[in-house]
Amino acid sequence: MNQKAEKTQKISELLEASGARAVAVLDGIGDEQLDRRTPCTEYDVRALVNHLFQVVVQFQALAAKKDADFSGSVDLFGAGSDWRERFAAEVRLLVDAWAAPGAEEGTTGQMGFPARTVGQMVLGDLTLHAWDLARATGLPYAPDEAVVADLAPAVAAIAPGAREAGVYGAPVEVPEDAPDFDVVLATTGRDPRWRP
Structure with a gap:
């Protein structure tokens, strides 16, 4: 029953949990760390913060x-x-x-995706990029368990298309008993063991 409740939790509740953790990471980033590289090879910390900010704003419109x-x-x-x-x-x-x-109902965006799928996309960006930034700057980060439970099947479902679009990298191998969040990271092309 608990697992089913997690899967049907509102996107806004999951975003609130993930958002609080992302805000805590950004609060911990020092201005002297903005030029550090991140697991997202095309972004340093400054550029990734800007990207994540743009995502957060644009997904309000969606x-x-x-x-x-x-x-x-x-x-x-x-x-x-x-x-x-x-x-x-x-x-x-x-x-x-x-x-x-009505935010989670119907379709949204130029591609007409189901609204809940779009909500999971921003949830993924908020969660994964918070990890990217924490890892780049040496800050602690542990995602909310309900967020990971919701993201795992969503990320697996969109991964092929996301790879084709260049949004995700090639999957990274992880042990069979890897934690669920490590599997999510690896599915998006991130190495859970990445260090600066």
Whole structure:
């Protein structure tokens, strides 16, 4: 029964749990660490924070059945305000957007994906990139168990298409008894043992 409850938990609740952990990671990043490399080879810490911020903002629009626009670039660090506070505020808005009535119903986005699948996409980005940033900066990170339970089948289902689109890398081998989150990381092309 508990496992079934986890699978049907609202995306907004899962985002709240994952978002709190992501905010804690960003709060711990020092400005002197922004140039460090991350498990996402195309991003250093600064670029990955900017990317994650853009994801958090654009998926608010998707929750409201509006189109997202990833064409522009974001510079969270040049805005003259505290980037950590701005990120935390946008995560709160993301949670609220996905908690709105009807957010998980129907389809959303230009490709017409089921809304819940789109919600799982942003949940994946928030969870995985928080791990990326924590690993890059030496901060502790443990994802919420209910989040991992929801993400594991979702990531496995979208992995082939995500690899074809260049979003996920080739899967990484992990032991058969690897923790569930290690399997999720490996499915997306991340090495759970990655160190800077």
